[in-house]
Amino acid sequence: MFPTQSPRIAVIGAGISGLACATALAEAGFAVQVFEKSRGVSGRMSTRRSENWQCDHGAQYFTARDPAFRAEVQRWIAAGAAALWEPRMRVYAGPGPTDWTSHASSVERFVGTPGMTAPGRLLASGLQLHTEVCITGLQCEGAVWRLQSAAGDIADPFDGVLLALPAPQAQALLGDVAPALAAQVGSVVMRPAWALMLRFDTPLSLPFDAAFVNAGPLRWVARDSSKPGRGAQDIWLLHGTPAWSAPRLEWPPEQVADALQDAFVALGGSHAAQWQLHRWRYADTERTLGQPCVWDVALGLGLCGDWLQDDKVEGAWHSGRALAERVLARCPSPRVRRIAFNSLEYAQSLRLREAVLRAPLGLPLSAQDQKGEDAQWHFGLFDPAGALLACVVAVPVAQGIFKLRQMAVRADTQGKGLGAHLLTEVETRLRDQGATQLLLHARLSAEAFYARQGYQGESEVFEEVGIPHRRMGKIVQALK
Numbered sequence: 001m002f003p004t005q006s007p008r009i010a011v012i013g014a015g016i017s018g019l020a021c022a023t024a025l026a027e028a029g030f031a032v033q034v035f036e037k038s039r040g041v042s043g044r045m046s047t048r049r050s051e052n053w054q055c056d057h058g059a060q061y062f063t064a065r066d067p068a069f070r071a072e073v074q075r076w077i078a079a080g081a082a083a084l085w086e087p088r089m090r091v092y093a094g095p096g097p098t099d100w101t102s103h104a105s106s107v108e109r110f111v112g113t114p115g116m117t118a119p120g121r122l123l124a125s126g127l128q129l130h131t132e133v134c135i136t137g138l139q140c141e142g143a144v145w146r147l148q149s150a151a152g153d154i155a156d157p158f159d160g161v162l163l164a165l166p167a168p169q170a171q172a173l174l175g176d177v178a179p180a181l182a183a184q185v186g187s188v189v190m191r192p193a194w195a196l197m198l199r200f201d202t203p204l205s206l207p208f209d210a211a212f213v214n215a216g217p218l219r220w221v222a223r224d225s226s227k228p229g230r231g232a233q234d235i236w237l238l239h240g241t242p243a244w245s246a247p248r249l250e251w252p253p254e255q256v257a258d259a260l261q262d263a264f265v266a267l268g269g270s271h272a273a274q275w276q277l278h279r280w281r282y283a284d285t286e287r288t289l290g291q292p293c294v295w296d297v298a299l300g301l302g303l304c305g306d307w308l309q310d311d312k313v314e315g316a317w318h319s320g321r322a323l324a325e326r327v328l329a330r331c332p333s334p335r336v337r338r339i340a341f342n343s344l345e346y347a348q349s350l351r352l353r354e355a356v357l358r359a360p361l362g363l364p365l366s367a368q369d370q371k372g373e374d375a376q377w378h379f380g381l382f383d384p385a386g387a388l389l390a391c392v393v394a395v396p397v398a399q400g401i402f403k404l405r406q407m408a409v410r411a412d413t414q415g416k417g418l419g420a421h422l423l424t425e426v427e428t429r430l431r432d433q434g435a436t437q438l439l440l441h442a443r444l445s446a447e448a449f450y451a452r453q454g455y456q457g458e459s460e461v462f463e464e465v466g467i468p469h470r471r472m473g474k475i476v477q478a479l480k
C-alpha cells in the first residue's frame with residue numbers, strides 16, 4: 001500500500017502507546033512524525049511539577065509481566081529512566097478503622113525516575129516530535145493523508161495515520177473519515193478519576209507507603225516520595241474511585257479536595273500544607289475493544305492505546321508495538337534500518353565492523369572503539385532475509401553536526417553500490433533530524449568513494465589505527 005521507499009507515518013498522541021509504536025516504525029526506517037497536543041510527552045504516565053515539589057498524578061507504577069516488555073523496562077532502567085519501587089503495601093477493606101490487611105504480592109512494581117514521564121521522554125528522544133500541536137481533523141485524499149491542527153493545516157502529507165489517543169478522542173477524529181470504525185470505538189467505555197496531590201510540612205507516620213482502598217471515595221493512596229529518585233519532602237497522592245469521581249467531575253476544586261482529604265484523614269492521614277488537583281476524564285477502561293490494535297490496511301489508518309485490550313502501561317506499550325508490527329507486516333521494510341544499541345542487530349554490526357575494519361589490520365575491535373556508543377546512532381543495511389550487508393555509526397558532536405564513523409560493507413558485497421546507498425539514506429535521515437554538516441575520517445583507500453558522495457578533504461593526511469586518513473566533510477541541506 002505504501003508508495004514510497006520510506007513510508008511517511010503520522011502518529012497522533014505521544015503517550016506510551018504512540019511512542020512505542022513510533023519508535024518501532026522509526027527503527028525500521030519509516031519516516032515517522034509524532035504530534036502531541038501537550039507541552040510534554042508521556043500522556044497519562046505523568047508527573048505534576050509545582051514550585052519545589054513534584055508528584056505522579058496519573059499512572060502510579062507499572063508491571064512488566066511479558067518478556068518483551070521486561071526487556072524494554074530493563075533498557076529504561078539501564079538508561080536511568082526507571083527503577084523498581086518496593087513500597088510497604090496495605091489494603092483497606094473498610095468500613096471500620098481497623099479493617100486493614102497487609103498486601104503480600106510477588107509482583108514487581110516499576111516507576112519512572114525521577115518521575116513517571118522519564119520512560120516516555122527516553123523513547124521520544126530519537127523521534128521527530130511536534131508538541132503543543134492538537135490535531136483537530138483528518139482528510140484522506142486518494143492514497144495520501146492530510147492533517148489539520150488547531151493552528152492550521154500540517155504541510156506534510158502522510159501515507160498512514162496512527163491514532164494513539166483515548167477512545168473518545170480517537171472516535172472524534174474518526175467521525176468523518178471512517179464512520180464504521182468510529183462507531184466501533186464508541187462501544188468502548190472509559191471512566192474518570194480525580195487525583196489529589198498533597199505536600200506535608202511534617203512527614204506522616206503511616207505504616208504504609210501505598211494502599212489499595214476498597215471502601216469510600218478513594219481507591220488508591222500512595223506516598224509519592226517513597227518512590228526512588230524523588231525529593232525529600234513528604235508527598236502523597238490520592239485517587240478517587242470512578243464511581244465517586246464521575247458524578248462530581250464538575251464540582252469546584254476546593255470541594256473535591258476537601259472531600260478526598262477528609263477520606264484520607266479517616267484512613268489515618270491528615271490535612272496537607274499544600275495541594276494540587278487534576279481531573280482525569282479517561283483514567284481507565286470499563287469495556288475494552290478486545291483486540292490489541294486496529295489496522296485498516298486499505299485506508300492506511302491504525303489505532304492503538306490502553307483501551308484496546310489492557311488498560312495499563314504495559315498494555316498500552318504492547319498495543320503500540322502490535323500496531324507497528326501490523327504496519328510493518330504489510331509492506332516490506334526499507335532496507336536501511338536504525339539499529340538499537342545492545343540489540344542483536346548491534347551485535348551483528350560489531351562482528352561486521354571487526355571483520356571489515358579491524359581484522360585486516362591485525363587489531364581487535366577494542367573497548368575504546370565502542371566507548372560512548374550507547375549515545376550514538378547506529379544504522380544498518382539489511383537484505384530481505386535480515387542479514388547485515390553494511391553499517392555505519394553517526395555521532396552527534398554539536399548542534400547540527402554529526403561525525404560518521406566505522407562505515408563497513410561486507411567483503412562479498414563490496415563494489416555493488418551498497419555503501420553509497422547506505423550513506424545516502426543515512427544522510428537523508430540525519431538531515432531530517434536537523435543535521436546540516438557531516439564529518440568523517442576517511443581512510444585514504446576510501447577517499448575517492450567519499451569524494452564521489454560529495455565529501456571534501458579538510459585536512460592534511462594523518463595517521464589513525466596505524467594507517468593514513470584524511471578528514472572530510474559535507475554540508476547537507478537542512479529541511480525548511
Ligand SMILES: Cc1cc2nc3c(=O)[nH]c(=O)nc-3n(C[C@H](O)[C@H](O)[C@H](O)COP(=O)(O)OP(=O)(O)OC[C@H]3O[C@@H](n4cnc5c(N)ncnc54)[C@H](O)[C@@H]3O)c2cc1C
Nearest residue numbers: 013015016017037043044059060061135283305306312313
Ligand atoms: C489516574 C490514573 C491512574 C493510573 N494508574 C495506573 C497504574 O498504576 N499502573 C498502570 O500500569 N497504568 C495506570 N494507569 C493507566 C496508564 O496511565 C495508561 O494505561 C497509559 O499511560 C495509556 O497510554 P496511552 O498511550 O494509551 O494513552 P495516553 O497516555 O492517554 O496518551 C495519549 C496522548 O494523546 C494526546 N492527545 C490527545 N488528543 C490529541 C490530539 N487531538 N492531538 C494530539 N495529541 C493528542 C494526549 O495529550 C496524550 O499525551 C493510570 C491512569 C490514570 C489516569
